[in-house]
Amino acid sequence: MVSRSRNNLSSHPNTIDMKLTITNVSKRYGNSTYGLKNFSITMQSGILGLLGPNGAGKSTLLKMVATVSKPTKGLICLNKNNIIKDPNYMRQQLGFLPQDFGVYPNLNAVEFLKYMAATKGVGGTNMDKRINQLLEGLNLMEAAKKPIGSYSGGMKQRVGIAQALLNNPKVVIFDEPTVGLDPEERVRFRNLISDMANESIIILSSHIVSDIDTIADKVAIMKNGSLLTHGNQEDLIAQINDKVFETTIQKSELNAFKLANTVISTARVNGQLAVRYLSDQPRGNSVSKEANLEDAYLYLTKNN
Amino acid sequence: MRHFLAILKYDYLQRTRSYFFLITLCASLVIAYTFLPSPDAGYSTIRISDYVGYYNSSWVGYITAILTSVFLSLMGFYLITGSIKTDSETRVGQIISATPTSNFTYLLAKASSNILLLLTLVGIIFLMSIGLFFLYGDSFSFELLQFVQPYLIIVVPTMVFISVLAILFELIFGKYTVIQNVVFFFLFSVMLLYNPKSELQQTYDVFGSKVVTQQMEKTVREIKNTVSNEELAIGYIVSSTQQTKRFKFDGVDFSTPYILSRMALVVFGFMLLFLISPLFHRFNLRERKNIVRKKTLLEKEPITNDINISGLAIMSKNYSILPLFKAEFLMLIRKGKSWLWIFNSLGVVLLTVLSIDMAHQIVLPVLWFLQVHRFSDITTKETTNRMHYYAFSSYLPLRRLLTSQLSSAVVLLLGLALPLLIRYVILLDVQALLSIVLGSFFIVLLAAISGLLTKGNKFFEIVYFFLTYANLNKFPLLDYFGGIVKTDMFWIKHSTVVFLMVVATFFLRKWKLNNN
Numbered sequence: 139m140v141s142r143s144r145n146n147l148s149s150h151p152n153t154i155d156m157k158l159t160i161t162n163v164s165k166r167y168g169n170s171t172y173g174l175k176n177f178s179i180t181m182q183s184g185i186l187g188l189l190g191p192n193g194a195g196k197s198t199l200l201k202m203v204a205t206v207s208k209p210t211k212g213l214i215c216l217n218k219n220n221i222i223k224d225p226n227y228m229r230q231q232l233g234f235l236p237q238d239f240g241v242y243p244n245l246n247a248v249e250f251l252k253y254m255a256a257t258k259g260v261g262g263t264n265m266d267k268r269i270n271q272l273l274e275g276l277n278l279m280e281a282a283k284k285p286i287g288s289y290s291g292g293m294k295q296r297v298g299i300a301q302a303l304l305n306n307p308k309v310v311i312f313d314e315p316t317v318g319l320d321p322e323e324r325v326r327f328r329n330l331i332s333d334m335a336n337e338s339i340i341i342l343s344s345h346i347v348s349d350i351d352t353i354a355d356k357v358a359i360m361k362n363g364s365l366l367t368h369g370n371q372e373d374l375i376a377q378i379n380d381k382v383f384e385t386t387i388q389k390s391e392l393n394a395f396k397l398a399n400t401v402i403s404t405a406r407v408n409g410q411l412a413v414r415y416l417s418d419q420p421r422g423n424s425v426s427k428e429a430n431l432e433d434a435y436l437y438l439t440k441n442n
Numbered sequence: 443m444r445h446f447l448a449i450l451k452y453d454y455l456q457r458t459r460s461y462f463f464l465i466t467l468c469a470s471l472v473i474a475y476t477f478l479p480s481p482d483a484g485y486s487t488i489r490i491s492d493y494v495g496y497y498n499s500s501w502v503g504y505i506t507a508i509l510t511s512v513f514l515s516l517m518g519f520y521l522i523t524g525s526i527k528t529d530s531e532t533r534v535g536q537i538i539s540a541t542p543t544s545n546f547t548y549l550l551a552k553a554s555s556n557i558l559l560l561l562t563l564v565g566i567i568f569l570m571s572i573g574l575f576f577l578y579g580d581s582f583s584f585e586l587l588q589f590v591q592p593y594l595i596i597v598v599p600t601m602v603f604i605s606v607l608a609i610l611f612e613l614i615f616g617k618y619t620v621i622q623n624v625v626f627f628f629l630f631s632v633m634l635l636y637n638p639k640s641e642l643q644q645t646y647d648v649f650g651s652k653v654v655t656q657q658m659e660k661t662v663r664e665i666k667n668t669v670s671n672e673e674l675a676i677g678y679i680v681s682s683t684q685q686t687k688r689f690k691f692d693g694v695d696f697s698t699p700y701i702l703s704r705m706a707l708v709v710f711g712f713m714l715l716f717l718i719s720p721l722f723h724r725f726n727l728r729e730r731k732n733i734v735r736k737k738t739l740l741e742k743e744p745i746t747n748d749i750n751i752s753g754l755a756i757m758s759k760n761y762s763i764l765p766l767f768k769a770e771f772l773m774l775i776r777k778g779k780s781w782l783w784i785f786n787s788l789g790v791v792l793l794t795v796l797s798i799d800m801a802h803q804i805v806l807p808v809l810w811f812l813q814v815h816r817f818s819d820i821t822t823k824e825t826t827n828r829m830h831y832y833a834f835s836s837y838l839p840l841r842r843l844l845t846s847q848l849s850s851a852v853v854l855l856l857g858l859a860l861p862l863l864i865r866y867v868i869l870l871d872v873q874a875l876l877s878i879v880l881g882s883f884f885i886v887l888l889a890a891i892s893g894l895l896t897k898g899n900k901f902f903e904i905v906y907f908f909l910t911y912a913n914l915n916k917f918p919l920l921d922y923f924g925g926i927v928k929t930d931m932f933w934i935k936h937s938t939v940v941f942l943m944v945v946a947t948f949f950l951r952k953w954k955l956n957n958n
Contacts, residue, residue: 206834207958229837230759240828244776245769253769257836257843261760268755275749301832303749306756326748333751 156183156217156308156339158203163212165198165363173198174363177212185335187354188343189435195363196343197237200313203341204234216309230259233307235298237314237343243287247278247297250286254301272300291318299327303334310340316349328353351431359438366438374434382433383424384414400440402433416440445543449551453525454558462896463559466521467566470514474567476678477509478502478574486686488655489675490662493689497578499588500693506571507592508651510564511600512676515649516630518563518601520623520904522556523608527617531826535725546719549609553715556605564601568593588693595696596650599704603648606711613718620782620815623907645703657694665689678917761837766846767853773823774854777816785812786858794861801862802874803925804914809858810885810923811910817851817886818902821893821951834955844951848886855882873933877924880936884922885909887943894950 158181165173174195179186190196201207203214205225214221221228241250251269255261273279276296281289286297295318302310312331316324331340332353344350350357351371358368367374382402387395389411395401400416414427416437457463478497479485486494488505495501529535538548572589575582607626615622637652638644644653655674663670789809793801819826821844824833836843856863859878866875885906892902912920921927922936 201831201958204831204835206831208956225835226837229835232835234831234835236831238828239831242773242823242827242829244773249769249772252765254832255757256760256763256765256769257832257839259759259761259837259842260757261762261765262758264755264757265760268757271754272749303751303754304757306754330749330751333749 156337157181157215158309158339159213159215160199160203161213161215163199163202163209163214165195165202165207166210172363174202174209177360177363177365179358179365179368181339181341181356183335183337183339184355185331185340185342185353187350187357188341188360189345189347189350189357190360191345191439193362194360196345196360197313198363199360200311200341200343201236203228203309204232204236204311205229206234206236228309231305231308232258233302233305233310233338235302235312235315237317239298241286241289241294241297244285246285247273247282247289247300250297251301251304255304258305260305268304269300272303276300292320292323295319296323299330308338310334310338311343312341313343314345315342316344316346324349347432347435357431359435361439361442366442371431374438375429375431378416378429378434378437380426381416381418381437382414382427382429383417383420384412384427385421385424386410386412400436402436445541446547446551446554449538449543449548450554450558453552453555457525457555457559458562460896460898462898462901465896465901467563470517470563470566471570473513473517474506474510474570475574477506477567478571478578481578485678485680487676487678488658489679489686490655490658491666491673492685492687493662493665494686495658495691496582496688497575498582498690499575499585501691502571502575502578503585503589504592504654504691504693506567506574507589507596508649508654509676510567510593511597511649511651512634514560514563514567514597515600515604515633516627517904517908518560519604519608519626519630520900520907522559522605523612523622523626524619524900525552525555526609526612527619530725539724539726544719545722545724546716549613549715549719549722550712553606553609553712556608557602560601560605561598564593564597591693591696592654595701595704596654599707600649602708603711606715610714610718613722616723618779620778620812641697641699645700645706648707650704653696653700654694658691661689661691761842763842763846766842767850770846770850771853774816774850782812790858790861793859794865798862798865798869801865802878802923803916806859806862806878806923807910807913807925810855810882811906813854813858814903814906816854817889818899818906819893820847820851820886821890821947822897822899825897830958834958839955840948840952844948848890848947851886851889852882855886873928873930874924876933877928877936880933880940881923883940884936884943887940887947890947891943891950894947894954 160177160179160181163177164175167173177195177199188196188199198207202209203221205221205228208222216228216231219227242253245253248269251272252265255265255269270279273282276299278293278296278300281293286294289297295315299315302312310331316327319327328349331342334340335353335355342350342354354371356369357371357374359366359374367377386407387410389409392401392404392411392413395413395415402414402416404414405412414433416433417424420426477487479487481497487509488494495505526535529538568589572584575584575589611622611626615625633648636647638647638656644656647653655676659671659674786809789805789812792805793809796805824830833839833843856879859882863875863878866872866878888905889899889902892905893899896902909920909922913922913925916926918926921932924932924936
């Protein structure tokens with residue numbers, strides 16, 4: 139069950155119609171290795187949660203949407219503009235927080251954000267005000283004049299978030315954004331994304347399902363460079379509604395149990411193991427459980 | 443032993459699988475090719491008075507061996523140094539330090555990897571020397587021993603010692619690479635100028651070359667029937683082929699003490715390594731630095747603020763490159779230790795007060811070279827700082843970002859050269875003025891192109907070092923800032939080269955953007 143669901147964004151009065159279309163996009167490395175293969179999806183304003191195990195091709199896809207790399211074949215269009223041919227159209231409205239980003243350690247946060255604003259081609263009289271607002275909102279004001287090289291991991295991550303929001307972006311890409319953030323910051327970050335989604339296309343990539351399930355309007359699940367499925371969370375979960383069970387087994391049985399079933403999680407209970415698993419034919423003493431996005435994700439990635 | 447072999451193998455593989463190594467390999471081949479000038483070439487590399495040897499096996503084998511020993515000692519040091527630093531930067535070192543690998547095992551593996559790297563280059567040069575013999579020495583018989591012997595006795599021990607020395611210097615000077623490089627160059631010069639007077643003193647010659655050159659001098663003295671010392675010249679000596687006389691060189695009979703001294707050099711190197719290994723930091727530098735000086739900022743207050751997205755001020759479009767230039771310039775200024783600016787200030791004063799020729803020919807190239815660490819990573823710093831995703835997705839990355847990067851470095855160099863530029867303005871010497879401006883463009887573009895090709899800054903640093911060295915020795919062919927050559931054609935040729943380099947830089951960057 140989705141713990142928090144956002145309103146249907148297409149009905150929001152301030153929604154600006156943004157449309158990102160990815161058609162048959164592939165990225166080939168060498169002769170036969172594909173990072174991404176025939177990937178197609180269409181996105182509009184709102185949050186798309188991109189889920190997939192490591193190596194699924196999430197970052198490869200995001201880098202191409204962010205115009206950092208070019209697809210071997212296929213088409214990526216933003217509002218009918220081909221961004222492979224005209225990457226600057228995307229760059230003007232892009233906010234990008236890469237998975238493994240760095241900073242120039244000798245610059246302080248204000249200098250760094252001014253630099254980033256310049257790289258994005260924005261500035262003007264409101265620049266200082268916006269930078270201050272962002273630093274204030276991300277609790278970085280006190281350290282704003284200190285070199286970023288001395289920041290903690292969480293502070294650097296927040297500087298990364300601030301730079302992604304500098305240019306009032308209409309397409310925002312967050313690749314594993316919650317890495318380095320503590321639990322409270324994660325919640326605040328999720329709220330921030332929700333607020334932004336009214337006017338922007340937000341692509342949120344993660345392999346942590348809980349980062350996605352509370353805020354994503356739609357979810358795409360990837361594996362081995364291909365799109366397994368794409369749709370509303372409810373529709374994805376509905377695929378496995380009668381397939382999630384829980385039972386108790388002896389510890390020694392676990393390996394054999396794993397061979398016969400898709401185990402989602404295990405927990406120790408009174409010297410035994412409580413096992414949550416996916417199955418079409420549950421064993422005798424199993425109890426049916428309500429499915430969630432994590433169950434659907436594991437079911438789809440393990441059975442495809 | 444298992445740890446040693448593993449570190450050695452993967453360190454060697456990691457270093458040889460880089461563009462930097464590939465380019466160094468090609469450069470070594472080119473340099474080795476010039477070690478033995480073609481019979482009609484207008485230069486010689488070893489010359490005793492007016493004499494050079496016939497191109498028999500002994501001459502080719504020994505000449506290429508001693509030149510390799512000397513040149514690869516200098517070039518090789520700059521090539522192999524920094525391997526511990528690389529482990530620190532990649533954090534591999536921290537993983538290794540948490541294993542049972544002892545300090546000595548780690549350092550020995552690193553030194554051995556250095557040795558293998560240099561011996562790989564030596565092997566290539568060795569094969570090249572044999573090839574050159576067959577190319578030029580047609581009437582003489584091929585004697586393999588005359589090639590193997592000097593390389594084995596002279597070159598190999600030198601390479602082992604230099605490899606160990608590179609590790610020792612890294613341990614002693616740590617992150618102060620500029621001091622490390624300067625001290626090594628000073629040491630190299632001392633070793634090069636060392637002139638043994640007896641057989642015993644020959645055993646202290648690190649390069650092992652003096653025993654050969656003194657044998658050559660002796661042969662020439664016998665031919666000329668004189669007892670006075672003959673003038674020996676090593677390097678790229680411009681000379682007329684018509685004036686050159688030939689003599690037959692039959693190699694050297696290495697004495698047992700000499701051979702033992704070469705073996706002792708190897709043992710001495712490893713002993714030094716063993717003795718210094720307890721001082722190895724085991725990659726605990728950052729923690730130490732943080733405790734002593736810079737603490738990571740900690741937040742005392744819990745986060746309570748929130749961003750009101752709809753309330754954020756809206757920025758306007760601004761495509762000026764000025765803010766980018768300003769930030770890039772700021773980064774150049776702040777890079778490195780602040781006390782280096784004392785040397786820069788001294789250089790600027792010297793440019794003002796010294797004679798204009800001395801200021802232009804000596805102070806300017808040295809002052810510019812002192813900035814090498816500031817701009818050698820001009821096109822690689824995005825990657826090393828993991829900023830490349832931002833750089834590659836920036837608005838008009840070629841026209842705006844690359845231009846601001848290049849121009850900020852040029853402005854830095856011209857800013858330092860300002861007193862000299864003003865002096866030339868007063869003298870109305872437009873040609874000299876243009877030469878310096880072109881020189882600043884040339885060196886910045888060379889850094890940019892080297893970075894784009896090798897994906898690192900080391901190659902440029904080595905090339906720039908040799909370029910500076912050559913200019914201080916007034917080698918006209920490598921004059922890039924009009925200090926030595928003052929003809930009308932110089933700046934016309936030079937501006938063409940600079941223009942082509944601009945094109946190459948933008949082309950390579952664009953290619954990189956398209957093929958990321």
